[in-house]
Amino acid sequence: MISKKVVLIGDFSTGKTSLIRRFVDNQFSDAYLSTIGVKISRKNILWEENEIQGLIWDIEGGTPMKAINRSYLLGAHGCIVVADITRPQTLESLQDYIEVMQQGPSQIPIVVALNKCDLIEPSHADEIAAGVKVKQNKIEELYLTSAKEGSGVEAMFELLGRMMIGEGE
């Protein structure tokens, strides 16, 4: 079985832990428990007849005062950058996180998740998504996700899985 390291990064309280929880446990809770350091989850990612073992590193959210610990990002095979669609500040931070990932020795697939889209109108969400897509041209794909409702989560991980294996280039 092939194993891959996936890292989730983004500003604090954007829903990283919730996305993972939705994906791994298929559960969601409104309670906010700030992640300290890193939490690692394991889930096999399946599509068609393929299966890979995902080691998912949930990294504590960055704040203006504290940048994330780059050593956690070493050796990652795939990356999901998460922003809270209702907080523009987190959208602006996307650029910084993507740059950090691109500084690594090899270029790995990066997917952007605009999370909490259950909190706004779909048309508005599409607008924001379009705006982000224009600015970021180095990412593989952008997803509108809702960890609460579950939309977009599975598809996102699946796509990332494919990218990490090298399919769907």
Add this chain to the structure above:
Amino acid sequence: MNDFDTLRGLLLHQEKAAISELEHTLATLLKETRDPDLIIEKLTPLFNGLMHHTIENERVQFLETFSPIISDLLKETIQGSTDDIAKVMAPIMGDAIKEQVRTQKDTIVDALYPVMGNMISKYVSGALKDTLDEINAKVQNSFSSTAVKRKIKARIKGVSESELLFQEVHAGEIQTLFLIHKASGLLILQENRNAKIIVEADMVSSMLSAIRSFVNEWIAQSDDTFELNAIDYGDSKIYLEVSGCCYLALMVRGEIRSEMRQNITKVLSEVVEKYGDTISKFNGDTSTLPLGEISSKMKPFFELEDTKVSSPSSSKGLMIVLMMSALLILGAFGYTQYLSYIEEKQEQNILQAFYHTPELNLYRLSVDVNEKEALLEGTVPHERLRIIAESIVEKEEPDLKIDNRIVLTVPVVTPETVYQLLEMLTKVYNSYNSIHVAFNYTNEIVTLKGEVPNSIKFEEMIKYYSEIVGVNKLIIEMRIKPPEINQNITYDIAQSTLNTSQQEIIDLLVKNFDLKNMSTLYEGYRLKLTGYADSSGSLEKNRHLAHKRAENVKHYFVSLGVNNEHVFIDKEMILKSDGRKARAVKIVWEKIDD
């Protein structure tokens, strides 16, 4: 010339000139193109422009043309002048390595890793050996049943006791081994004792990697990166052995021996040397790695001998035997210790006596007391000193037999040895409070200066100094100065006779200073008594009182045997005050002028 030629000449006049000019130019040109030096001269200024132009416009082709040659060029140059190249490269090397360490640390680590381990363990084991020796020495002195057991065990196994000390509780057993890709934290290989597979091995290896990163970020103080070496939990330990591209995590119950630790380092460096490149490119697909080969290298870790503590029943019998023999040994040991303590005390005693004998003090003598016999060894210059040494031993420790092996030597006499002996003797004498003496040694003449308390000592010192081998002439500038008396006898009002306590003071003086032999001891000195009275009452009466006091003191001195001639009564003193000090007799030394 015919008409045709003249016509030709006239018609082609201009052309002729042109032609001859052309001929001239052509000749010059031909000459130039055949002259290599000239060609070079002409082309040189253009050369740079030519190169520049080529590099700018036809870079790729240029490179293609030149690159095959470059490596040959370098080879030639390096072979020819290694030292020069080295000198040129040397200043850059430091920075180059620094840069490499900064950006591609792991590559450097992997390159050096196989060598570093051996380098460091060689150095450390050398340094550690001293520590181990120290520990061993300390351990020798402890004495408990566990200690005895351990000592015996160590002897049987042929291992140093301190190593056994390290594994006192249980011997360490490696339960599980993980080989983990350093950057991503993904598991490469898992090995288990007893084929008990850890279910969430991938999670464990990822978490371990996260912990390593976490600790480094929060605990490392400077830009240095350090490694987590081990994680303790209960009676188990997770050891981490880290290289550039990967690391080993070993779950061990108990402690592993230092030599096992070294083996682990060695095996890891072998794995890194051989498979380092492949491992660093690991992308999560274990089929890309030669797991079988790597696994076979790790298997030996699980073949550790099982040194469990033996079952209770057999150890009990052993304990009893050990206790008995321990007691016996203890008894014998204790007795011999006591004996050697006694002997040591005797030796010390004798050596002290030697030290306090100034003549002997100069010469190195040794005493060894064994089984009631004192063995004397050393060298002295006179037979007389041999005998003195023996007699001292007889006096200090009468019930010892004496084996006198002190030899006579003719000492080598140099100014240095003489000086040393003079120094030593002077030091001994100066250790007495009442003696202050200094010497000067030039041109084989010794001059002695200082103060000596009495004539006996005076004669003695002259004798000993002159006896020092190599002293040919001795000039004495010493003088006898009796030790201070500073004694006052104080009286009550109107008292002039001596009471018992006052008499005791005088008794002590006579005894301590041996005043009966004053004439010989303190040649040139006498006692001076001054009587004091206070001013209360008539002057005449007080004078009389003071004089009487001094007289009575003199009388008493004489009655004790002090020579009358050597006690002199000075003019009495009447003091204005009326305290006790004003009613006294003062006793001091006075030099008798010839």
